[in-house]
Amino acid sequence: MTVTVKTFATSGEAAAALSSDRSARYLGGGTLVMRALNEGDISVSTVVRATDQALARIEVTNLRVTIGAGVTFARILAERDLGFLHAPARSIGGPAVRNMGTVGGNLFAPSPYGDFTVALLALDATISMQGGLGTRDVPIEEFLQSRDRQNGALVLAISCQRPASAEAFRYRKVARIKPKGGSVITLAAHLPVSSGRISGARIALGSMAATQIRARAAERALEGRSLDTSAISAAAAAIAEGASPTDNALASAWYRREIAGVHLRRLLSGQE
Amino acid sequence: MPKTALQFHHNGREVALFVDGGVNLLVALREIIGDMTPKFGCGQGGCGACSVLIDGELHLSCLTLAETVAGRAVETLDGLKNGPNLHPLQRAFMEHFAAQCGYCTPGMLMAAKALLDRNPTPSRAEVVEAISGNICRCTGYEPIINAVLAAAAGGRARA
Numbered sequence: 121m122t123v124t125v126k127t128f129a130t131s132g133e134a135a136a137a138l139s140s141d142r143s144a145r146y147l148g149g150g151t152l153v154m155r156a157l158n159e160g161d162i163s164v165s166t167v168v169r170a171t172d173q174a175l176a177r178i179e180v181t182n183l184r185v186t187i188g189a190g191v192t193f194a195r196i197l198a199e200r201d202l203g204f205l206h207a208p209a210r211s212i213g214g215p216a217v218r219n220m221g222t223v224g225g226n227l228f229a230p231s232p233y234g235d236f237t238v239a240l241l242a243l244d245a246t247i248s249m250q251g252g253l254g255t256r257d258v259p260i261e262e263f264l265q266s267r268d269r270q271n272g273a274l275v276l277a278i279s280c281q282r283p284a285s286a287e288a289f290r291y292r293k294v295a296r297i298k299p300k301g302g303s304v305i306t307l308a309a310h311l312p313v314s315s316g317r318i319s320g321a322r323i324a325l326g327s328m329a330a331t332q333i334r335a336r337a338a339e340r341a342l343e344g345r346s347l348d349t350s351a352i353s354a355a356a357a358a359i360a361e362g363a364s365p366t367d368n369a370l371a372s373a374w375y376r377r378e379i380a381g382v383h384l385r386r387l388l389s390g391q392e
Numbered sequence: 393m394p395k396t397a398l399q400f401h402h403n404g405r406e407v408a409l410f411v412d413g414g415v416n417l418l419v420a421l422r423e424i425i426g427d428m429t430p431k432f433g434c435g436q437g438g439c440g441a442c443s444v445l446i447d448g449e450l451h452l453s454c455l456t457l458a459e460t461v462a463g464r465a466v467e468t469l470d471g472l473k474n475g476p477n478l479h480p481l482q483r484a485f486m487e488h489f490a491a492q493c494g495y496c497t498p499g500m501l502m503a504a505k506a507l508l509d510r511n512p513t514p515s516r517a518e519v520v521e522a523i524s525g526n527i528c529r530c531t532g533y534e535p536i537i538n539a540v541l542a543a544a545a546g547g548r549a550r551a
Contacts (some may be wrong), residue, residue, distance in 0.1 A: 123414035125459060147457060151437050154455040156412050167414060167457070194449075197470035214525015216450045268449065300524040326474070371432055 123157065127169045131250060134170035135274040139252035146274055148190055149220035151213075152229060165224040171388065173368070175224075178202070186279040192235070196223070204289050206306070207360055208239035211293040214300050227260075228267065232303045232327040232370060235293050237264075241324035241332050242308035243289065245280035249273045255336050264331045288312055292387045293326075294379065296370060303320065304371045307387055311342065318342045323355070327375060328363040331361045338384065339360035352388045356381035369391025400461045402427065403471025411458045418442045418453040429458045429469035434524060434529070442528030443499035444468050450506035452525075469498040472505070482507060484543035485536070492530035499526045504540045514544055 126144075128134040138144050147153045156164055175190035180201040187196070194215040196202050196209040197218070212218060212226070212235055224234040228248065237260075245260040251273035259280075263270065283289035291308045295301030306326030311318050321342045323335040337358035345351040365376040387392070395410035404427060409424045421427045422445070427476055433441030435454050442454040445467040446492050453466075472479040478486070491497045500523055507522035514522065519540045520533075528536060 122412040125457065127459075150455040150457060150460075151452075154416055154457060155436050158416065160452060169457075169460070213437065214440060215506065215522060216440060216443055216452045216525045217448045218436075219451055220455060263404045297522055 121373045122146050123164060124166045125169065126166060127171065129171055131170045131172045131274060131276055134168050134172070135250035136252070137166075137168045138274055139272040141166050141168075142271070143237075145271070146170075148222040148225040149192060151221045152225055170274075179276075181250055182282070184279055184281055186277050187221060188268070188277050189275040191223050193218035193221055193223075196258055201262060205236075207291040208236045208293075211235050211291075211295075215312055218279075223278055227263065227275060227278070228270075231330060231332075231366075232368060234332060235303055235306045235326055238287075238306045238324045238326040238332045239291050239308045239310065240278060240280055240336065242291075242310045242322045243280040243283070244310070244322060245278050247275055248277045248279070249275055261334065267331060280296070283310060284312055290387050294383055302370050305365075305376050305383065306332075306382055307380075309384075309387060311347065313347075316346050316350075317344050318347060318351075319344070323359075323364065324379065325359075328365045328369075329378065330364070330366075335359050335361070335363070335384075347388060349389075352385055353390065356385040394417075396459050398459050399536060400463060403464040403467055404465075406438055415458045416454050417444070417451075417456040417458045417461060417466070420458040421453060421466070427468050427470045431495055431498055433495070433499075438527070439496070440499040440503060440523075441496055443502040443526065445502055445506060448506075448509060450503055450525075467502070469501055472501065479505075480546060481508070481540070481543045484539040484546070488535050488539035488542060490535040490539035496528040496530075500528065500536055504543070507518055507540070508544055512544060514541070516541060519544075 126137055143155050145164045147167045147169045175188045177188040177241050181184040192211050193209040194203050215226055241260050247258045249264045289310050293306045294304040303326055309323045310322045312320050321339040323338050338355040341354035341358050342351055359380045360377045365373040367373050398411050411420055428521045430453050431441040433439035437452050437455050444453045447464050478511055481501055503523050503526050519537050
């Protein structure tokens with residue numbers, strides 16, 4: 121099967137091409153779209169690319185980072201200022217996949233993939249998108265809820281806050297094969313502390329629903345408390361509330377529910 | 393459907409070819425150029441058998457749109473040996489019995505080369521990490537890891 125490949129110099133032209141053609145898919149690193157083509161996905165008849173260097177830009181300020189959608193995981197790992205994102209970047213694929221896969225593409229990776237997006241969800245990221253009507257900034261939760269309908273728009277960049285300290289942001293991917301394996305579950309927790317108490321807790325889970333989700337009950341269990349044994353136990357007991365995991369080759373839905381609290385407890389108490 | 397003209401450097405030699413829209417680099421290398429060293433394993437990015445270096449970086453050729461390598465340097469296993477002389481990594485693989493069926497070997501060698509080009513004296517953990525995207529179903533990995541470490545220790549890996 122042959123497809124039409126359209127390459128543009130600017131992201132604006134690429135976004136226009138995407139919004140005007142329902143069967144067009146944007147090609148970033150290739151780990152999703154080329155895979156679909158290799159499997160004979162006939163819904164893709166046009167592939168749109170942009171060589172715009174703006175998509176590969178990383179901007180770091182004191183409080184926030186902005187990462188171009190075309191930035192690869194290998195680039196993230198090479199940036200000292202993005203140290204808090206190294207654990208999620210390193211948890212994806214092997215070296216070749218990290219040299220190819222992009223932050224923007226990861227937003228579209230179906231479960232059980234999309235581990236980096238779990239970290240971005242915990243960090244309350246904002247997605248900058250360009251559609252037929254211009255650019256707009258969308259909160260990541262809103263983006264994920266309508267992900268299947270985002271085909272006509274192009275993700276330009278993702279921005280998120282920088283955690284105040286290394287302890288404030290924690291990430292864990294549970295896989296059966298190390299160092300590389302698909303996610304059984306993925307957890308990320310952003311727990312800002314003010315005067316010794318957690319304020320604005322965000323916990324995100326991967327492989328616990330059709331898209332990455334927040335564990336709001338566990339967040340509530342931690343809010344306003346210090347990170348002690350009883351708070352951690354309460355959060356662990358509530359972690360799977362509202363989750364809807366499914367069975368796949370890596371684990372059953374039952375198993376995912378059973379272990380989510382165990383791994384949250386280990387993550388929050390700093391155990392390996 | 394019109395074909396797209398494509399030029400790139402294949403193991404140091406400039407090649408020019410025409411590709412159909414959407415063709416991946418692995419198909420271009422094997423079916424158009426005739427370089428059979430990169431293998432088709434899964435077509436999904438899960439096995440690493442198709443690994444090649446693009447401008448020195450490890451990539452999966454089955455997930456690379458062929459036309460994106462225009463003007464770039466693509467290295468495959470075919471470019472590793474020097475005439476009749478095996479590359480030190482190839483020799484180490486032979487000496488350490490690191491290949492059985494051989495299907496994963498081209499990808500393993502390219503992943504190992506990507507590592508040693510960047511880090512000539514890797515630790516065992518770094519070797520394990522470097523080949524973590526490459527699946528071998530015969531040897532159980534240990535002889536492969538030992539071969540890469542031996543090639544590195546020999547200090548000949550850059551040759």
